[in-house]
Amino acid sequence: MRLSSLLTTASLVFAPHFVFGFNSSSNDAVVPRAPSSWVHPGVMIDKDQLNFIKGKVSAGAEPWSSAYSAMLGHELASPTRTPKPTRTVECGPTSTPNKGCTEERQDALAAYANSLAYYISNDATYAKKAISFMNAWANTIETHTNSNAKLQTGWAAASWARAGEIIRHTYSGWSSADVSKFETMLRNVYLPVLIGGSNSNGNWELVMMEAAIGISVFLEDGSSYDAAMKKFLGRVPAYIYLLKDGDYPKGAPGDGHDTKAEIVSYWQNQPTFQANGIAQETCRDFVHTGYGISSISHVAETARIQGNDLYSGDVGERLRYALGFHSQYELGTSKPSWLCPNKNLNLGLGPITEVGYNALHNRLGFAMTNTETLTKKGRPAGSNYLFVGWETLTHGDNTA
Known part of the structure; x- marks a missing residue:
């Protein structure tokens, strides 16, 4: 057909x-x-979408209940996972060398998973876990290097922006000082690399713009x-x-x-x-x-x-x-x-x-x-x- x-x-x-x-x-x-x-x-x-999910999971409705359980059982959402920040993330072709690349991407996704889990469950343990990843990287990372630096920056920042938005605007326990450091990380480490785009394969520039737009929302940066x-x-x-x-x-x-x-x-x-x-x-x-x-x-x-x-x-x-x-x-x-x-x-x-x-x-x-x-x-x-x-x-x- x-x-x-x-x-x-x-x-x-x-x-x-x-x-x-x-x-x-x-x-x-x-x-x-x-x-x-x-x-x-x-x-x-x-927030309307988050409330929709929360209500469906609370009611045991599908596919949301199974999807929520699957996320909580995912290794990236593990309560024993700890952040592994790197000052200089070096990512070559196919992440070779891989100095902090996997850890950065997955810590950002872990923060996002925990931010979702917090909103759905209202359990502050998840919010604190998400914050632990965001704070660790905001206090450490300075730059991305090597040939895949732009792509890596886009991948990680896309998840950081989602996680940061949920926690900042639904949980009161993220200190203003830590929020400020996270803002500084997004503004100084990620956004300058992303905003110029890339002439590589199109998936590069698309995720870079996804991340730049997410950061812009978080920073309320209209330009x-x-x-x-x-x-x-x-x-x-x-x-x-x-x-x-x-x-x-x-x-x-x-x-x-x-x-x-x-x-x-x-x-x-x-x-x-x-x-x-x-x-x-x-x-x-x-x-x-x-x-x-x-x-x-x-x-x-x-x-x-x-x-x-x-x-x-x-x-x-x-x-x-x-x-x-x-x-x-x-x-x-x-x-x-x-x-x-x-x-x-x-x-x-x-x-x-x-x-x-x-x-x-x-x-x-x-x-x-x-x-x-x-x-x-x-x-x-x-x-x-x-x-x-x-x-x-x-x-x-x-x-x-």
Whole structure:
């Protein structure tokens, strides 16, 4: 069955926070506007959603109760886990060398898991545990180095921002001095590395902008929010292709991939583009593609909370088709000959569908049969140990 028969076409309803134009590279030139009033907690999840989860877990409802139990049983949420901060985090290709890389990513996710556990249970033990990770790193880390420094910074900061938002705005026991140190860490160690973006594979820049936007919300930094959102909105059309783009995908503004030959090479030598939803890294592997799709959904969710509806416009359309396109192959659909010719698909999308599926199917009503099947098959979604964690719990059928 063709993907197009499963999905209706979205009308392009753009949020009033953006002004649209056109530029020579055929990308929408978008001038984003930071919210005039910040919502807290407001990085990927807000208080209404947290209350929804808390009520469902309290009532023993599924899939949230099982997802909550799975998170509490996860090694990253272990009560015996202790922070292992490093002053200089050095991450080379594939984290080789790995000096503090794994510890930083996983400590940030541990802080996030404990922040969720605190809100759901109202047990301050979890809040104190989350704070122990945030304080340890805020008092230690100074820099990231080596070739994967930008990617590592994005992965870790994405989780730090989520955890910090929940604890800061729902728990009174995080001292103002410690909050200030955490702010300083995000502002001085992470944000300067992230805000300029990256011309590497698109999943890099997408998670970097996810992290920069999350930090901007935590710091209430409107100029950084605008800068990161503008770069994000230029990157998404260069990561997910739609037939309306023409014969070839768009290039991201300033990334240097301007000719057809450069774009084909950048898109892992995919020679033709014959369906909505193929991504820049599809022919590399679905794991990295999943990273990019995940960050797109995370930014769209944060933007929704802050008053910017990206789901109803171009970003949502690309996200919807990307989820459906890749889900069908994860479920066993045979690869057409035009897709990644002379190469097998390297599957493994990961636990990344819940946020986008919930927003686009449950909130907006799009029929997403393949994405729905894959999402429900993978419940409860766990963690990828990088920057994704427990999204059945946080966003599974959560329209609050």
